[in-house]
Amino acid sequence: MSLSITQSLEPAVTADEFKAAFRNHPGGVAVITADAGNGPVGLTATSVISASAEPPILAFSVSEFSSSTPTILAADTVVVHLLGADQVDIAKLCATSGIDRFADTSLWSRLESGEPYFVQAQTWIRGRIINSMAAGGSTIVAVEALQASPALSSEAAPADPLVYHNRTWHVLGDASQI
């Protein structure tokens, strides 16, 4: 009797099955930075999505297991960097635990409004957190874009984007096109 009760409480989809499904679901790579007054934090995320162009709103998910999450949720504003393949070093830096991700002061600076950002990133969007909701062990955050990197309004073609898939970094370009 207790066995059948235990079984009915188990999720029908295990964490391993769920992870296996999403390991094969690729995502563009972003780094999110913020400073809520206690110093800069940055984390690498493949969960950044465009939700609405007018008004311009993006969203991403932050896990309770990430050391950067409390600062991101406490900050009014964040910077979301959308990375090209030549910025894979920033993605790796902000995906590595137990290091000071801001130790190399040549990599980052602050915007006039104060937020830390990685200067190499060709595309970044500064925005204000306008909404959030719980999703299991994570919080999904909606961010209204306030400012975009100058390169966005230039005519220059952006670099090939960085993609994460099955624990490996990929680049999209002519070779990957169907």
Add this chain to the structure above:
Amino acid sequence: MSLSITQSLEPAVTADEFKAAFRNHPGGVAVITADAGNGPVGLTATSVISASAEPPILAFSVSEFSSSTPTILAADTVVVHLLGADQVDIAKLCATSGIDRFADTSLWSRLESGEPYFVQAQTWIRGRIINSMAAGGSTIVAVEALQASPALSSEAAPADPLVYHNRTWHVLGDASQI
């Protein structure tokens, strides 16, 4: 005076700039299906993200401009298909406006629980909508996974995934690896 008021109300990031930024931010391709009692709907989305593995929760964004959105938001449960490159035809079908996406009855069936799903998709997750929030012209939906496609618990290697980037379909594989 009225001019300066108008300017201060304008977003600092235009819709065109925002779209340009995300055109270069790739996403894995998914198709979401549902039936709230008025027949099946399906839409192609690059906004499906994993939010939490334990409990297993995913999220996605649906636009007020999509004809499928009212049905998805009214449905208790949805099916999220994570597509491989050999399922690009399903992605194109559910991204095409003004057609009956379920006209070809050889492409889809219903799960025992009633939801419509595309039988070719190697990976799908059936789930229950547990939370949602407004994000400009879209709604971001959180879905708890209830059931996964049988292939997920097999040992077979999944097909190379489909990615959408800069209005083009891509496939990830050895050639795209950094």
